[in-house]
Amino acid sequence: MNADAGSENAVQPYGDDFVTHRVDRAKDLIVTQSRLRGLLRANRMVASDLSLSVVLTRIVEAACDLVDARYGALGVIAHDQHLEQFIHVGFDESMVRRIGDLPRGKGILGLLIREPYPLRLDDITTDRRADGFPPGHPPMHSFLGVPIRIGTKVFGNLYLTDKQNASRFTAEDEELVQALAASAGVAIENARLFEESQRRQRWLQASADITRHLLAEGPNPLELIARRAQEVADADFSAVLLPRSSPEELIVQVATGEYPDGLVGTVVPASDPLAGRSGPLMVIPLIASGESVGALVLGRRTDGRLFTDADIDMASGFAGHIALALELAQARADRDRIAVLEERDRIARDLHDHVIQRIFATAIGLQGLAAQTEATNQQSERLASYIDDLDETIGQIRTTIFQLRRRGRHNLPSLRGQLLDIVDDATASLGFTPHLRFEGAVDSTVSDVVGEHLVAVLREALSNVARHARATQVHVTVWSTDGEVRVDVIDNGIGGVDPDGRKHSSGLANMRSRAEELGGRFSVFSPAGAGTRLSWSARTRVPDQDA
Known part of the structure; x- marks a missing residue:
């Protein structure tokens, strides 16, 4: 009997607890296998596209599916350690409208930016580091945050809330999301490299298009430059600024996009173009032959994403090509x-x-x-x-x-040089060289407009002497003093012109008209047989005409 009992015990060496434990372990293995298969599916889904925006969205969706989170988000960290992008899932459109502005990286979200390590909370609302939710935000409790790294640099953070099949996220959830984040970092880097190569190609194509336009003498190349640069850089506005006479100032020649209509023609300091403009801004000098020939300005709205180092590098290459093309077109x-x-x-x-x-x-x-x-x-x-x-x-x-x-x-030659040229030209027709004398700083005091009249008067006066006076000597004196310029032409010819200048009236009338127009005087004195003295004067500057 004892043998039978021993035989029975040998057939049944384990109790019900052992079987239950084995069944539970088998179930755990099945669950673990299922979750690992879920992780593999998530990795495949994340790596199946090279569009950065699509990749970021798929990462959040895959993370939510992996740990059964109701809400998920991926915050991309900007250079200033705030969130420049916030991709979210689980929110419908009406909920997004109620919430309003997306988070910028405060509270628990900011904590993960400052301290990029995994973080699990049973209830985010009771944590003293939380910043609270804005009006219209749905209630959230359990929380899991994991950083996404690209190499040694933190690209952003995964935020998951409200685990649906349990009250809190587990350590296993954290490990799975960390594994997904590692794969996500590789996928993001590949997508960024692909997107950067695409954008670089667009910059090169824009450079080629504008160069062809310039070489074909197309209309308004600056507008095309501004428009194409805005388009390729995904900017909200662009402007091309060229230097004025002073190297410290630039003038806005062309502006496109979200800009006030009156901006074109505005003069700005070269050290700070478009000062006071809010939002991300990129100013690229146009350098040709080692000298700046202007600047290309690209900007985004206040809530727009920041320009990256790659953006600056590509825009600089574009600006270099454009500056060279502009220089060739100018030549x-x-x-x-x-x-x-x-x-x-x-x-x-x-x-x-x-x-x-x-x-x-x-x-x-x-x-x-x-x-x-x-x-x-x-x-x-x-x-x-x-x-x-x-x-x-x-x-x-x-x-x-x-x-x-x-x-x-x-x-143009100086006014003095022009008057000397006229005297030289008159030598052939007169048969001798007139004597010319200057009194006062003619070049620096007489405006261009008045100088043109003075040149015409002297030419007409010497022409009259050559045609009518039969003179052997001519003395020309030009004065510029006390805001007045005067020219006297004295010859020793036959004379015979009356004081009103009725003889040879056409040329003399023109000279009289010029003097009166410029606020001056004109007179001719010519006693018979005793030569002629012609005097013409004007103000050195006439504001209405000089303007």
């Missing part, structure tokens, strides 16, 4: 302009050397013919009229020559 425009100016100089030279000389010779011939021919008073008046017409034509052509040469020079 081509300068070359074309020089060709036009050289053509103007050639036309002016031909007019002076051929046309004027032939007309002048014709006028002198008519004067000689009139003196040798016995003609009626009517015929004499007609000949005199023809001669005056030729004189006036010569004056108009000379004015045209001066304007052509003036427009054909990058840097």
